Amino acid sequence: MQVLLPKAERLGALLKARRETIGVAESSSGGLVSAALLSVPGASAYFQGGAVVYTARARTALLGVAPEEMQGIRSASEPYALLLARTVRDRLGATWGVAETGAAGPDGNRYGDAPGHTCIAVSGPVERVATLETGHGDRAANMRGFALALLDLLTEALEAQAGG
Secondary structure (H helix, E strand, O other), rough: OOOOHHHHHHHHHHHHHHHHOOEEEOOOOOOHHHHHHHOOOHHHHHHEEEOOOOOOOHHHHHOOOOOHHHHOOOOOOOHHHHHHHHHHHHHHHHHHOEEEEEEEEOOOOOOOOOOOOEEEEOOOOEEEEEEEEOOOOHHHHHHHHHHHHHHHHHHHHHHHHHOO
């Protein structure tokens, strides 16, 4: 968590200063993104909510994503991460939605992705998506790495929006 906290503090300050809000949907990072953002004093000014969307059942129950919306999209992909980011943003009425989906390890997932694979997305005034491959199956390290990558992608999106 220690590596995540400075980034979360910076993001919290940016979001508060801009009076913007965020919603989080994460999977293989297991709630670390939400935990980091909530660790910042005053997080209630920007954090609208978050969910660990680890299964198809959770996706339906927590985000209301209908099976029709999944046509042609598989989990642990960039289109899926973007769908989750857009959905959590819209459902929570937030300025920004962020999402992560992947395979933390020690094994790969049922879609053929190796351990250490994740797709991350940010949806708001600007959108960003990315894929990360750590190349190893250390579950805890991958979870931290996935969360860190998503916080970095959010920082990039906030900076891009401020510059544009």
